[in-house]
Amino acid sequence: MCIGVFKKENFEIVNNPKDAEIIIINTCGFIESAKEEAINCILEMAELKQTANCKYLIAMGCLVQRYKDDLIKALPEVDLFLSIDEYDNLWEKVAKLIKVEIKSKNTLDYMDRIISTGNATAYLKIAEGCSNRCTYCAIPYIRGPFVSRKMEDILEEAKKLASSRN
Numbered sequence: 001m002c003i004g005v006f007k008k009e010n011f012e013i014v015n016n017p018k019d020a021e022i023i024i025i026n027t028c029g030f031i032e033s034a035k036e037e038a039i040n041c042i043l044e045m046a047e048l049k050q051t052a053n054c055k056y057l058i059a060m061g062c063l064v065q066r067y068k069d070d071l072i073k074a075l076p077e078v079d080l081f082l083s084i085d086e087y088d089n090l091w092e093k094v095a096k097l098i099k100v101e102i103k104s105k106n107t108l109d110y111m112d113r114i115i116s117t118g119n120a121t122a123y124l125k126i127a128e129g130c131s132n133r134c135t136y137c138a139i140p141y142i143r144g145p146f147v148s149r150k151m152e153d154i155l156e157e158a159k160k161l162a163s164s165r166n
């Protein structure tokens with residue numbers, strides 16, 4: 001959905017981070033190995049920022065939701081951290097960072113998704129969070145309580161995805 005926000009603002013989406021002026025890293029904050037992978041990716045992109053086209057480095061996702069204050073202190077190379085509860089204002093925050101005028105409200109929308117998983121498959125989110133609170137699991141603390149998407153919205157998106165897949 002995040003890519004869709006940038007597409008609506010007429011940004012060109014590139015595959016190679018060396019070509020990007022804005023690099024956005026989506027992070028996982030669930031298990032240790034995923035956290036390490038996210039941090040390593042941020043550090044790798046921060047290094048790239050020194051040499052390539054990149055002007056802005058943005059990190060978002062579950063790791064940011066869980067550890068935003070610590071990350072701000074530990075990773076000054078990152079220009080903007082976006083936690084999940086800030087996604088409704090994602091474009092507003094990015095526009096402020098990159099100093100572009102906000103012409104219209106540009107919010108995350110499932111129907112504007114750009115699918116990055118190839119042409120044969122696509123993920124379809126049906127719900128967010130979990131209310132079970134198993135003692136060993138951080139998901140409810142990161143993603144909040146279980147909230148289902150509306151059935152009609154899921155069906156509408158499923159139909160759009162099906163018609164766009166080969």
Ligand code: SF4
Nearest residue numbers: 130132133134137139
């Ligand atoms: S059911 Fe338990 S293990 Fe699964 S996401 Fe919810 S809290 Fe975590």
